[in-house]
Amino acid sequence: MKNLYLVLLFITQISFCQQTVKLYPGKAPGSETWDWKEKELNAMPGNRMFYNVSEPEILIYKAPKEKANGAAFIVAPGGAFHILSIDSEGINVAKWLNERGITAIVIKYRVVKSNSDNPFAELMPLMRDFKKLDEINAPVVEMATKDGIEAIKYAKAHAIDLNINPNRIGFMGFSAGGTLTMSVLLSAPQNLKPNFIAPMYLYGPAVIGKEMPIQTTPAFIGVATDDELGFVPHSIALYQKWFDAKLPAELHIYDKGGHGFGTLKKNTSSDNWLNDFENWLKIILK
Template sequence: MKKTLVLFISFAFLFNSNAQKVISLYEGKAKGSENWTWQEATSEKNIFNTKVVYNVASPTITAYIPENPNGTSVIVAPGGAFHTLSIDNEGTDVAKWLNAKGVTAFVLKYRVVHSLTDDPVKELMPKMGNFKALDEENATVVPLATQDGLTAVKYVRDHAKEFNLDPKKIGFMGFSAGGTLTMSVVYSAEDSNRPNFVAPIYAYENAIIGNNMPKEKTPIFIAVASDDQLGFMPHSINIYRKWFDAKQPAELHIYEKGGHGFGMRKTGISTDGWIDSFGNWLKMQGYLK
């Protein structure tokens, strides 16, 4: 009896401390990648000393559930040039911050290009100097990742009641390739799978799919650094301008320094505060109390 009680208390503690639930987005093989035979893997031995996920063939969302959900939810798409997913810095760390604000987070593992070694970052780095070639390699995967994002939004909306969520307060945010995915989702969506607000962080505009600006009010929050090594700062300005011209609520933060991929990493400069600015923006839009 005592052992059962201890197990129950331990489970209850886990449930109330960033409780996690991994959810498959599809039954069986995902359409478009039925012949993929490789297995998802994780690597921490890379030049950035950060945890990355690669060879995603079975897309999932991992639900991070706060102790007291406020009804708002955000799907978080890590970046990695559609080859890897920076799962902590641009995924789980973001989810935990959102949880502290009462926001339910869903970290998305979307389909990416097949890596041939156990060091996917080392494989990727030489490709970053030729975006034309990289875009060509990614061309077959970006639509699949976009479908994963759209499916994730629909799943959260369809199951909003189960998670104590408001189906009209579902956001989608992403970093780098995840920002590209964010914009592809909102531009390609229908009513059932369109997010209510979006936040592309240092997005890459050239690979975005679709161009259908939402007719419904869809606030956007954008952040990027001027010294982005990949030159993505103008991409964020272009996205902002399109949103502004469409008379959609839009906010753009451009930091003097921070480089590419700052995410939740703390470096003692102004980009450290972008997430707090995002929180203030969520509050202004009525998604936080």
């Protein structure tokens, strides 16, 4: 009976550590006619994928009060704007941030509709034709960018409830989430731009927006040399852009890890990115 009580207590604690909030009061602007339902795919154990996301939401993971340092991150999972790698590049990152006193807000942004229950089968041919993929994704990238800006707006408006400093809100993302990170930074008005960013193995050509931040905006950039999609030059170009603008930036190119390493343990050098990221956080959050 005692063990049952402990299990129930643990479940109760877990249920209160997350809050789900819709980003818009009604239908999201621009996708009012979308009537399909979000679906979940268990691609591999412990790494769920969401697809057909039509109603953008944020999953809020507040840092424990005894650890909270006032900082927050919007976390954007990747998936080529067709799926969301919600665990490896979202919730697992949020929990890691919580352990370090940082509140995390995982964003489920709008993605392209899948015409079957096998989004990977639809996506794979497009990954060999980025020009066509970009054409398909372009309208959704704009919508997702609005979702990202809306998430920052929510965080700032609810800073007291979230126990965060409205001037210490970062944005990070993986692959398409990295593209979204940069699109939000370059598209948002100055008062809604993130205060620091961490785009991981981003895809540069799909980034929208051109307005650089006025405030000093530190960047942590990461990618693997053996990225199967060839995204290394995009991270290098971003670092060069930050270097030319005299903005603080760290570029970490890991020898092995492939594309989409996220929080997956692959026994490659990319496994160390969270250690590097933690050291960077200690510097910028002093």
